[in-house]
Amino acid sequence: MTRTRIAAIVLISAIALLVAGLAGAGTRGKSSASSAKVNLAVSGSVNFDGIWTAGEATAFGKVIAAFNKVFPNVHVNYKPVGNNLPTVLATAIAGGKPPDMADIAQPGYIKQLAQQGHLKPITYAKSTMAANFAPSWLQLGTFVGKLYALPFKVSNKSLYWYNVPAFKTAGVNPPKTWTQLTAAAKTLKASGTPAYSLCGASGWTLTDMFENIYLRTFGPAKYDLLTAHKIKWTDASVNKALKTMAGVVGDASNLAGGTSGALQTDFPTCVTDAFSTPSKGAIVFEADFVAGAITSSTKAKPGTGFNTAPFPAITPGPNASAVEIGGDLLVTFRDTPAIRAFVKFLATAPAAAAWAKIGGFATGNHNLKTSVYPDAIDKANQTAVASAKSVVFDMSDEQPASFGGTTGQGEWGLFQKFLQSPSNVSGIQKQLEAAAVTAYKKGK
Amino acid sequence: MVAAPPPSGEPGRTGRYMTGAIFLAPALALLVVWMVYPAVYTIVRSFFGQSGYLGSWVALDNYRRLFTTSTLTTAIKNNAIWVAVVPAFVTSLGLIFAVLTERVRWAVAFKTVVFLPMAISAFATGVTWRIMYQQDPNQGAINALGRSITGVIKPAGVLPNALPSTPNILSSPNGSLVLKTPLAPGGRALLGLTGIAPDAVPKNGVQAVDPPPKSGDVVGVVWRDFKPGGGKPGVVEKGEMGLPGVTVQLRNAAGKTVQSTSTKPNGTFDFAKVPSGSYQAAVGSQTFAKPWGGFSWLGPSLITPALLIAYIWIWAGFAMVVIGAGLAAMPRDVLEAARTDGASEWQVFRRVTVPLLAPVLSVVFITMIINVLKVFDLVIALAPESVQSNANVIALAMWRTAFSGTNDFGTGSAIAVFLFKRDV
Numbered sequence: 001m002t003r004t005r006i007a008a009i010v011l012i013s014a015i016a017l018l019v020a021g022l023a024g025a026g027t028r029g030k031s032s033a034s035s036a037k038v039n040l041a042v043s044g045s046v047n048f049d050g051i052w053t054a055g056e057a058t059a060f061g062k063v064i065a066a067f068n069k070v071f072p073n074v075h076v077n078y079k080p081v082g083n084n085l086p087t088v089l090a091t092a093i094a095g096g097k098p099p100d101m102a103d104i105a106q107p108g109y110i111k112q113l114a115q116q117g118h119l120k121p122i123t124y125a126k127s128t129m130a131a132n133f134a135p136s137w138l139q140l141g142t143f144v145g146k147l148y149a150l151p152f153k154v155s156n157k158s159l160y161w162y163n164v165p166a167f168k169t170a171g172v173n174p175p176k177t178w179t180q181l182t183a184a185a186k187t188l189k190a191s192g193t194p195a196y197s198l199c200g201a202s203g204w205t206l207t208d209m210f211e212n213i214y215l216r217t218f219g220p221a222k223y224d225l226l227t228a229h230k231i232k233w234t235d236a237s238v239n240k241a242l243k244t245m246a247g248v249v250g251d252a253s254n255l256a257g258g259t260s261g262a263l264q265t266d267f268p269t270c271v272t273d274a275f276s277t278p279s280k281g282a283i284v285f286e287a288d289f290v291a292g293a294i295t296s297s298t299k300a301k302p303g304t305g306f307n308t309a310p311f312p313a314i315t316p317g318p319n320a321s322a323v324e325i326g327g328d329l330l331v332t333f334r335d336t337p338a339i340r341a342f343v344k345f346l347a348t349a350p351a352a353a354a355w356a357k358i359g360g361f362a363t364g365n366h367n368l369k370t371s372v373y374p375d376a377i378d379k380a381n382q383t384a385v386a387s388a389k390s391v392v393f394d395m396s397d398e399q400p401a402s403f404g405g406t407t408g409q410g411e412w413g414l415f416q417k418f419l420q421s422p423s424n425v426s427g428i429q430k431q432l433e434a435a436a437v438t439a440y441k442k443g444k
Numbered sequence: 445m446v447a448a449p450p451p452s453g454e455p456g457r458t459g460r461y462m463t464g465a466i467f468l469a470p471a472l473a474l475l476v477v478w479m480v481y482p483a484v485y486t487i488v489r490s491f492f493g494q495s496g497y498l499g500s501w502v503a504l505d506n507y508r509r510l511f512t513t514s515t516l517t518t519a520i521k522n523n524a525i526w527v528a529v530v531p532a533f534v535t536s537l538g539l540i541f542a543v544l545t546e547r548v549r550w551a552v553a554f555k556t557v558v559f560l561p562m563a564i565s566a567f568a569t570g571v572t573w574r575i576m577y578q579q580d581p582n583q584g585a586i587n588a589l590g591r592s593i594t595g596v597i598k599p600a601g602v603l604p605n606a607l608p609s610t611p612n613i614l615s616s617p618n619g620s621l622v623l624k625t626p627l628a629p630g631g632r633a634l635l636g637l638t639g640i641a642p643d644a645v646p647k648n649g650v651q652a653v654d655p656p657p658k659s660g661d662v663v664g665v666v667w668r669d670f671k672p673g674g675g676k677p678g679v680v681e682k683g684e685m686g687l688p689g690v691t692v693q694l695r696n697a698a699g700k701t702v703q704s705t706s707t708k709p710n711g712t713f714d715f716a717k718v719p720s721g722s723y724q725a726a727v728g729s730q731t732f733a734k735p736w737g738g739f740s741w742l743g744p745s746l747i748t749p750a751l752l753i754a755y756i757w758i759w760a761g762f763a764m765v766v767i768g769a770g771l772a773a774m775p776r777d778v779l780e781a782a783r784t785d786g787a788s789e790w791q792v793f794r795r796v797t798v799p800l801l802a803p804v805l806s807v808v809f810i811t812m813i814i815n816v817l818k819v820f821d822l823v824i825a826l827a828p829e830s831v832q833s834n835a836n837v838i839a840l841a842m843w844r845t846a847f848s849g850t851n852d853f854g855t856g857s858a859i860a861v862f863l864f865k866r867d868v
Contacts, residue, residue, distance in 0.1 A: 087847050169642060171672025187674045192605070192641030201828035253607075253639075257580060263830045264579060264742045278641060406848060408833030409515055416830045 043073035044338030049088065049099040051328065053080040059358045066354040067345045074338045093118055098333040103152065105328050106405070108398045113331070114143040120335040121146040128347045136391050137364040141329065149329035152346055153355070154362050156385050157287040157324040157394060158212050158311040163274055164304060166193045166282040174309040181312045182247055185254055188282050195254045197281030198262040199270035200419050203412025204396060207404065209285045210415060211324055211395045212311045214241040219319040220390045227395045229440045233432035242418065242425045244314065250422040256281030263419060268293035275300040287326060288362060288381045302377050310384065323388035326397065364391065403439030410435045490857035506858035515833045516859070519841040522748055526819060526837065531812035533756050535805055538763020542771050543793065545764070559761035566758065570825025573754040577741035587738030600735035602646065602689060609636035609669035610678040619729035629718040630659045633725035636669025636678055637687065645685045652686040653710040662718050664725055666690045667711040686711025690731055695724045744834040747827050751835060755822055763808045770804030817867055838863045
């Protein structure tokens, strides 16, 4: 869902990183020389409809090129469909001609396709995946009891980004815990820079913040129950998480532009606001793709102008390091030797490395050497993702779209309402529950 | 001249129909494939459930939802407002412009400027107006205009964002800050302020000084009570700057200002020769007067009017050109006759020009009604997502329901059928 708003940013950043990646081109020869020997037996073609366009599509082209070094007789036709891929797929399936493969960012939609029997399991790639990914990642690709999807490219959503000069002026260190965060926010306000630059016009950024708070407070098990609507939105845990969130969104004088300003600022404008001089708000809560937005729309430089840190820990213990991800999951609609070869290849480290060299890429593949990354922020991000003990999907991507993925309604609209009146926690809970009941009933 | 007899060998009735059919077939095929079939399928689809080629039969549920879901009823209500406002405004503005351009010099330049918005895509217009409507007067052109006007009437203070640094300083309802501790001659007032960005400190400000008490005087300091890390609130520390040029008032027990002075570059001030008694030091509200914050054009309550203004801006030029053409074709002698008979210009306009233009005006009016019913691009480009449900219109609601994430083709089709019926 988040993809819809970030496409342009990702595009620009990918091009920028592509240029940066040329610097690392010298090292490229080595890894391909060490790859497996050429397989001429498998032949055929694979039609792949993807959401990656422009720079990302070029990067995926490198992955395909790496694949063709091993399987020169398999031809992969990558079609950059873009963000309306679910709609394109829905019509293609209705017309009886789905592509061979697709990458989908909404696990909720994959589940629906799996239930309707449109997908083919990729059990053949299970051992390859198990060799490269921790079990929790295989779990993410499992729907209705079978392995259907490979999380090829993911984004780390448990992050915040901060304006380094603003932190320096205020004399605060990047907060590691929620208590430190609220203290730092107070100091930032006193220093003359509001602490937070919220992207309230983009509802998904608010649900992302809530999801991180919920995950870091109650852990993955409860998070999954809420995702599946087995915990009601009127539950005490939701109440507690919303009250924690009110600590950020409740102090209008600490938001860039106040409450009404925050509601009218979309992503990536909030990023521009935070990282231009003077900063309108020092902290932005969003995923790793913020880096692209910063470098493409402001003059801030990594390290000296902007930096990132993990989302503050709330409950100590294992929950404090749980990571929320957004993922591009590969699924297959057919089962041929060519498709099998391609899927298996994509689960290996050389496939990930082909894209990682360009940057703007993270994966749960722990065999990927972080030394291939062109920049330090990407590298740190990859380490955080690959070493995370527990990973969960973006909750709103797993929910029925009318609740978790539509502008102005369901969760997106109601969290904007919450930003408007942060004291009305129980009222918002009731409305969320009512919207969830309708959406989950319709989804069935 | 005698009409030539029909040439022999001309095909008969059936033959002629055949020729006609052959020529019409391609157009008919296109019409059926691209117009008739989709329209019929949409109507059929609107009686079925959410997803799939044909979902499950739900009879009139989708239509019921159309009139019971709040976002959809808002869309219907908003469309009614659009229809009530836009065609009337566009037609009358177009009429005024068309009549005026006949009389002004530089008519071509004027016409070009008014027509120019038509040459811009509605999406680009939406993006442009969205920037102009920004609430922050530093960004939005419209509110910037408002601020420069209000700035003359009620100028902003030097420290609009300042906050008291300790609970010992109270902010009074009128916006001034008052030190709670009562002061007597020989007393000292520490007025620490925070929330001031380092570059918002007046240029001539220097390191703040905590002034020594002076008998018979009330002294004090107004300073930026903040250093990296926060510092100790209420204590003048190294690295904290004085705030010069702040007007400080000395108020007596009755709350009346008895003396008033301005702070020095190091933030200090001195009320000389204060008669004995109990006093309070205060910084007047004009120091903290916030500049006018701007109208929230893009907020939930003003978004529809804001959209209507932008839409009228686009289409007024179109109406002007069409009505102008009608005006040019109008017989001049009628106007001349009316003037000769002694009619005033207003009477000529009201009794002659408008009635003669009536057919053109009604064409413009009806075109606008149809245009307004299907408005979509301007709304999606101009309204921020947080208010799109307040700004919702039927075409946008249809797209949101059918394609944008929800993929509810059933309800989407029902909305499309409803929109189609209204258009007809």
